[in-house]
Amino acid sequence: MRLSDAQVRDFERDGYLFMPNAFSPEEVRVLADEVPGLFAQDRPEVVREKGSGAPRTAFFVQTWNPAFALLARHPRLLDPVAQLLGSDKLYMHQFKLNAKAAFDGAVWQWHQDYATWHNDDDMPTPRAMNIALSLAEVNEFNGPLMFIPGSHREGRLEAGHDTTTTSYPLWTIDNPTITRLVERGGLVAPKGPAGSMLMFHGNLVHASGSNLSPWSRWVVYLSLNRCDNAIRRHKRPNWIAHRDVTPIVPAPDDCLMAYARERRAAE
Amino acid sequence: MRLSDAQVRDFERDGYLFMPNAFSPEEVRVLADEVPGLFAQDRPEVVREKGSGAPRTAFFVQTWNPAFALLARHPRLLDPVAQLLGSDKLYMHQFKLNAKAAFDGAVWQWHQDYATWHNDDDMPTPRAMNIALSLAEVNEFNGPLMFIPGSHREGRLEAGHDTTTTSYPLWTIDNPTITRLVERGGLVAPKGPAGSMLMFHGNLVHASGSNLSPWSRWVVYLSLNRCDNAIRRHKRPNWIAHRDVTPIVPAPDDCLMAYARERRAAE
Numbered sequence: 224m225r226l227s228d229a230q231v232r233d234f235e236r237d238g239y240l241f242m243p244n245a246f247s248p249e250e251v252r253v254l255a256d257e258v259p260g261l262f263a264q265d266r267p268e269v270v271r272e273k274g275s276g277a278p279r280t281a282f283f284v285q286t287w288n289p290a291f292a293l294l295a296r297h298p299r300l301l302d303p304v305a306q307l308l309g310s311d312k313l314y315m316h317q318f319k320l321n322a323k324a325a326f327d328g329a330v331w332q333w334h335q336d337y338a339t340w341h342n343d344d345d346m347p348t349p350r351a352m353n354i355a356l357s358l359a360e361v362n363e364f365n366g367p368l369m370f371i372p373g374s375h376r377e378g379r380l381e382a383g384h385d386t387t388t389t390s391y392p393l394w395t396i397d398n399p400t401i402t403r404l405v406e407r408g409g410l411v412a413p414k415g416p417a418g419s420m421l422m423f424h425g426n427l428v429h430a431s432g433s434n435l436s437p438w439s440r441w442v443v444y445l446s447l448n449r450c451d452n453a454i455r456r457h458k459r460p461n462w463i464a465h466r467d468v469t470p471i472v473p474a475p476d477d478c479l480m481a482y483a484r485e486r487r488a489a490e
Numbered sequence: 491m492r493l494s495d496a497q498v499r500d501f502e503r504d505g506y507l508f509m510p511n512a513f514s515p516e517e518v519r520v521l522a523d524e525v526p527g528l529f530a531q532d533r534p535e536v537v538r539e540k541g542s543g544a545p546r547t548a549f550f551v552q553t554w555n556p557a558f559a560l561l562a563r564h565p566r567l568l569d570p571v572a573q574l575l576g577s578d579k580l581y582m583h584q585f586k587l588n589a590k591a592a593f594d595g596a597v598w599q600w601h602q603d604y605a606t607w608h609n610d611d612d613m614p615t616p617r618a619m620n621i622a623l624s625l626a627e628v629n630e631f632n633g634p635l636m637f638i639p640g641s642h643r644e645g646r647l648e649a650g651h652d653t654t655t656t657s658y659p660l661w662t663i664d665n666p667t668i669t670r671l672v673e674r675g676g677l678v679a680p681k682g683p684a685g686s687m688l689m690f691h692g693n694l695v696h697a698s699g700s701n702l703s704p705w706s707r708w709v710v711y712l713s714l715n716r717c718d719n720a721i722r723r724h725k726r727p728n729w730i731a732h733r734d735v736t737p738i739v740p741a742p743d744d745c746l747m748a749y750a751r752e753r754r755a756a757e
Contacts (some may be wrong), residue, residue, distance in 0.1 A: 303545055325665070325669075326668070326754065330700050333701070333702065338528070362625070363630045363679060364636060364677050364679070366699075369703075397705070398592070398593045401593070401704055402592075402704040405704050406704075410631050410703060412630060414523070429716055430702045431702075432699050432700045432701075433699045434598050434699075435597060435600065435636065435697045435698075436636075436677060437665070437669040437673075438563070
C-alpha cells in the first residue's frame with residue numbers, strides 16, 4: 224500500500240491521516256480475541272488505572288504474544304510510515320495496546336509524543352511516527368483521540384512533567400498554549416469501525432477523554448523510528464523505550480489470517 | 491409555547507426532548523455575562539472540582555443573582571414542564587449552574603436524578619422534571635450529557651451512594667445494569683448551540699464525561715416539582731434541596747431583554 228499525493232499533502236497540513244477499514248473484521252478478530260487474556264496478566268508491562276485497577280496499557284506485547292508479534296511487522300502499518308519518514312530502515316521504539324476500558328478508562332492529558340521521546344529518551348529528531356490500529360469501534364462515547372490539526376507545525380512545545388494526574392507519567396502542555404492552538408486549528412476526533420488505522424506526527428498535540436460507556440476502546444500503537452534516529456538515553460525500561468534498533472523485516476500482508484489458519488489446524 | 495403531540499410522544503418513548511435555539515443569543519448573553527462573577531465567589535453554594543479547584547456547580551443562584559432569578563421564572567422553561575407534569579402548580583426543587591469547566595471539568599457518573607430525590611429528600615413520586623438551558627455551545631469535545639434513551643421506563647433502579655469518585659455525592663448505577671440498558675436503548679448525546687433547551691425525565695439514566703477542551707460547557711438546570719409532590723425529608727441543605735413550595739409565578743417571556751434594557755438605562 225502506498226499513500227497518494229493527496230494523502231501526503233493532507234498529512235503535511237493536518238499532521239494525521241485516518242484510514243477506516245484498513246484491516247478486515249476477520250483480521251481484527253484474530254487480535255481482539257487475545258486482548259482479555261493479555262490484560263488479565265499480572266506483569267510490569269500491564270499498567271492499570273489508579274483507583275479502579277482497570278487495565279490502561281499493555282506494553283511490549285509483540286514480545287509476549289505471537290499474533291501481536293506479527294502485527295508489529297505488518298506491511299500495512301510499516302509501509303505508510305516508511306514512505307512518510309523516507310526510509311525503509313525502521314525499528315520499533317514503542318509498541319503498546321491501550322485499553323481505554325469500558326466505564327473506567329481515564330483521560331490522557333494534552334501532549335506531544337516527541338516531547339517524551341526527546342526529554343526522556345534523547346531521540347535526536349522527530350523522524351519517528353505513530354501508527355494506530357483500532358481493535359474496537361471508536362465512537363463519540365468511548366474516549367476517541369482528539370487532535371489539534373496543524374499543531375505539529377509548531378515543533379516541540381514547552382511541556383511540564385505530569386506524574387500525578389493519571390497512572391502514567393506524561394510531558395503535558397499548558398492550558399493557554401492549548402487554547403491558542405485550538406483557536407487556530409480547531410479540534411477533531413476521528414471515529415470509525417474496528418480495523419481503522421490512524422497515523423499521526425510525533426509533534427501533533429493530542430489527548431483523549433474518559434470512557435464512561437460500556438464499550439472498551441482498544442487501540443494498538445506502533446511508534447516506529449528511523450534506525451539512524453535511535454534514542455541515546457536508556458532511562459526508561461526497555462519494555463517502554465525499546466533498545467533493539469535492528470531494522471524490522473516486514474511479514475507477508477496475509478500473515479494474520481495465515482496465523483489463524485495454522486492455529487485452527489493445530490487444534 | 492406548547493409541546494406538539496409528536497414531541498410528547500417522543501418524550502414518552504425516549505425520556506428526553508432537545509430544543510435547539512430556544513433562547514436567542516442576546517438572551518443567552520445576559521446570563522453568560524454573569525457566569526464568571528458567579529463562579530469566582532467563595533461561598534458554600536459554589537462546589538469545586540477535587541484537585542484543580544475549578545468550579546463544578548453553583549447552587550441556588552436564583553436567590554443571589556437577579557438575572558438568574560428571572561430565568562427561574564421563565565415561561566419558556568416552566569410551560570413545557572407544566573404540560574408534561576400535568577400541573578401549573580410547580581415549585582423549584584433545585585436550581586443550579588454546572589460549569590463543566592474548560593480543561594478541568596470532571597465526569598458525572600451514571601445516575602437517575604429521582605434516585606437522589608427519593609433516597610435523600612423523600613420525594614413521593616417522580617412527578618418532577620429537569621429542564622436545562624445551555625449558556626455555551628455543547629459539542630462532542632466539552633463533555634455533553636449522555637442519555638440512555640428509554641431508560642426512564644425502567645422506573646427507579648438500584649443505586650449505590652458514591653461519595654468518593656467526584657466532588658459531589660451521587661446515587662450511581664452499577665456497570666452490568668448500564669450495559670444491559672445500553673444494549674437495548676443505545677446512547678445519545680444531544681449537541682447544539684448556546685440557548686438550546688433539554689428536558690429529561692427524573693428516571694432517565696444519564697452521565698457526562700470529562701471536558702479536556704478549551705471550551706467551558708455552562709448549563710443551567712431547573713428541577714421543577716409539582717407542589718403536591720413536595721419532599722418530606724430535609725436532610726440536604728436548603729440551597730441543594732429547596733424547602734419553599736410556593737407555586738412559581740411565571741415572568742413575562744421577554745423578561746431577560748427587559749432586564750438588560752433596564753440595566754443599560756441605569757448605567
